[in-house]
C-alpha cells in the first residue's frame with residue numbers, strides 16, 4: 001500500500017543515512033575518446049522521479065520457487081501447507097500489505113540491507129541464506145511477486161473517508177485531498193490519489209467537501225460523493241512523518257517536482273514530486289511551508305526544487321527551476 005509505504009519510507013529515511021538529494025539531477029561528464037583527443041559531453045541523467053521497478057512476476061510460479069529453495073526451512077506462511085520451519089524468521093502471510101515488491105526483492109538479493117534487531121547474528125548480519133548464486137532473475141521476480149501477493153484473508157478491500165478537495169489534476173486523473181485520519185489505514189494528510197474512472201473528477205472543484213472510497217488493491221479512489229459530510233473535514237493537515245523520535249534524524253532533504261496547488265489559508269503547498277531517495281516515494285502530497293511567504297509567486301505547473309526540514313515536517317526553502 002502506497003500509504004503504509006510512505007510511513008515506512010520516512011521511518012527508513014530516518015534510520016538510514018543514505019540520502020542523495022541530487023540523484024535526480026542531470027550531470028554532465030566529459031569523456032575522453034580512445035585516442036584521448038576529442039572530448040565531448042555525455043548526458044548520464046535519468047528522468048526525474050525514476051525509481052527501480054520490479055517487472056511483473058507470477059505469484060503462482062513464485063510459490064514453486066519458494067518450495068524449490070526451501071524458504072519454509074525458516075519462514076512460516078500461515079495458511080500454506082509447507083513443512084514446519086526449523087529456524088526462526090519472520091512469518092510471511094501478511095507481508096504483501098507491508099512493503100513494495102522491490103523491498104522483497106532486496107530482502108532476497110541482499111538480506112543484509114535491512115535486518116531487524118531480533119534476527120541479527122552475533123556479527124550483526126542477517127542469518128538468511130544468500131541465494132544470489134543459485135536463483136535465476138526470473139525466479140527472483142516470481143518469488144518476490146509471491147511474497148507481495150501474501151495478504152491476510154480478512155483485509156478490507158475498500159476504505160471510506162471524508163475530506164476536502166485541494167486540487168484536481170486532470171492530466172494524470174488525480175485528485176488532491178486533505179482528509180482526516182482514516183482509522184487503521186492512514187494518518188490525516190493532504191495527498192494525491194489516482195481516480196478510476198477519471199470521469200469521477202467531473203463537476204468537482206477545489207474546496208468541495210467529499211466522501212470518497214479507496215480501493216486498496218487498486219490503489220485508487222473508485223467513488224466520490226459531494227457533501228454534506230458527516231463530520232466536518234479538517235483544514236489541511238501537516239504531512240505526518242512517523243518515527244521522528246528516531247535517533248539522529250536526517251535534518252533536511254531536497255526534492256524536485258511540480259506545483260499542483262498552493263493553499264495560502266493553511267500555508268501549504270501541494271507538489272507532485274519524484275522519489276526523494278532514501279526518504280519518500282514519488283507522490284503528490286501537501287506540505288506546510290515555513291515561513292508562509294515562500295508561497296508568494298508560485299503557481300500551478302511551476303517546476304520547483306524544495307527543501308524539507310524533517311524534524312519540522314515543513315518545506316523551508318523553495319526555488320523555481322527550469
Ligand code: HEC
Nearest residue numbers: 069071074088089090104107111114115119126127128129
Ligand atoms: C536460513 C533461514 C532463511 C531462509 C532459508 C530464508 N530466509 Fe528469508 N529471512 C530469514 C531471516 C532470519 C530474516 C529476517 C532478517 C532479515 O531481514 O534479513 C529473513 C527475511 C526475509 C524477508 C524480509 C521479511 C521482513 O520482515 O521484512 C523476506 C521477504 C524473505 N526473508 C524471503 C525469503 C525467501 C523468498 C526465501 C527463499 C528464497 C527465504 N527468505 C529464505 C531467514 C531465512
